[in-house]
Amino acid sequence: MTEPLLTVRGLRVVIGGRHILHGVDLDVAASGVTALLGRNGAGKTTTVRGILGLVPRTGSVLLGAEETVRLATHNLVRRGIGYAPEDRGVFASLTVAENLRLAERAGAGEPDYPLVHELFPELRTRARQAAGTLSGGQQQMVAIARTLLNGNRLIIADEPTKGLAPKVVTEVAQVLERAAEAVPVLLVEQNLALVRRLAAHCAVLADGRTVHRGPAAALLADADALRRLLGVGRHDAGAPAEAQPRTALEPMAPRPSAADEDRPAAAGAGNAAGTANKEATP
Numbered sequence: 001m002t003e004p005l006l007t008v009r010g011l012r013v014v015i016g017g018r019h020i021l022h023g024v025d026l027d028v029a030a031s032g033v034t035a036l037l038g039r040n041g042a043g044k045t046t047t048v049r050g051i052l053g054l055v056p057r058t059g060s061v062l063l064g065a066e067e068t069v070r071l072a073t074h075n076l077v078r079r080g081i082g083y084a085p086e087d088r089g090v091f092a093s094l095t096v097a098e099n100l101r102l103a104e105r106a107g108a109g110e111p112d113y114p115l116v117h118e119l120f121p122e123l124r125t126r127a128r129q130a131a132g133t134l135s136g137g138q139q140q141m142v143a144i145a146r147t148l149l150n151g152n153r154l155i156i157a158d159e160p161t162k163g164l165a166p167k168v169v170t171e172v173a174q175v176l177e178r179a180a181e182a183v184p185v186l187l188v189e190q191n192l193a194l195v196r197r198l199a200a201h202c203a204v205l206a207d208g209r210t211v212h213r214g215p216a217a218a219l220l221a222d223a224d225a226l227r228r229l230l231g232v233g234r235h236d237a238g239a240p241a242e243a244q245p246r247t248a249l250e251p252m253a254p255r256p257s258a259a260d261e262d263r264p265a266a267a268g269a270g271n272a273a274g275t276a277n278k279e280a281t282p
């Protein structure tokens, strides 16, 4: 990797006296997609929340050359970190246009609607549609588009394919691919097929520590490492979701679930996570 955009070293998080992260090291490349992997509960979301200042943290988080570990979330947002949270944080009762407008940030210059509409023309044609009636993939498009509006330097997407049907996972992959052409992306993901398609670099967490860093393709080709670090074999990485071990990563498209493609977002999506989103998005 050439000079990373984000350099995390020895990131520690303690919540309620419990040590959640014991020293996470992570380099996010200055272009393309860097994947953050790990089994359930490994500390991926907490790492993202630590980077964003949404939980108390120590260690070092360099954005470019600037140390940011003591900055508050709003200052990190101002420095250009966009966040698409796990639940997407889309306001179901508002239109697509209103959801985007909410993400506009004062002082960030003219919102980059030309970029958003160039990447996602559908958001223009669906501008007046209530976001709650969008498919899961389209809602993810809104969530990512919001991070692109304000000229951000980095997008963090937390498990954008979680709970989506296979067809929608493919749509989201395209969304992320397009977004990463414009801005580097840190992608928290359990779907190894998606990681294979999108990510050049990766880091793997286990029990709140980094246990592997390097090129994504090398990890995905290393059956022993996949088994040891993630609990899946190389063949699992291309296997259908039903074939995957329950405790391991989701290697291919996740099973359709309640959050499936045609299901509207929960009314009042602007609750707890939405609030975090409001703090950290765009």
Ligand SMILES: Nc1ncnc2c1ncn2[C@@H]1O[C@H](COP(=O)(O)OP(=O)(O)OP(=O)(O)O)[C@@H](O)[C@H]1O
Pocket: 015, 016, 018, 020, 038, 039, 040, 041, 042, 043, 044, 045, 046, 047
């Ligand atoms: N606010 C909190 N209070 C107490 N424990 C927490 C809190 N947030 C996270 N944890 C714990 O920290 C560990 C790491 O959680 P985290 O959500 O970061 O993992 P993850 O790798 O993102 O998992 P998943 O893939 O299941 O989303 C888990 O054991 C979780 O229960």
